[in-house]
Amino acid sequence: QGRVQVTFDRLGLLPGHYDVEVTALAPDGALLATLRAPGGFTVCSQITEEGVVRPPHRWELSAAVTPVLEEDRPEQRVQGA
Numbered sequence: 001q002g003r004v005q006v007t008f009d010r011l012g013l014l015p016g017h018y019d020v021e022v023t024a025l026a027p028d029g030a031l032l033a034t035l036r037a038p039g040g041f042t043v044c045s046q047i048t049e050e051g052v053v054r055p056p057h058r059w060e061l062s063a064a065v066t067p068v069l070e071e072d073r074p075e076q077r078v079q080g081a
Helices: none
Strands: 016-025 031-043
Touching: none
Parallel strands: none
Antiparallel strands: 016 031
């Protein structure tokens, strides 16, 4: 019997409800243990991005790249709408 500990400095989860399940496998792939946290947890935030996770990141543009502003994008229309 042993103990396993993992620490995530930052998950970057976006708003929503998340369930947690942790599975430990032996080096040969054999199942050692599975733990499911009851109830999960909810992330609340002012961030309005879509998706599940927002990992730490930064953007760097070379001089040859010209950003396209939202107002410069052509409208995308859905067929039949």
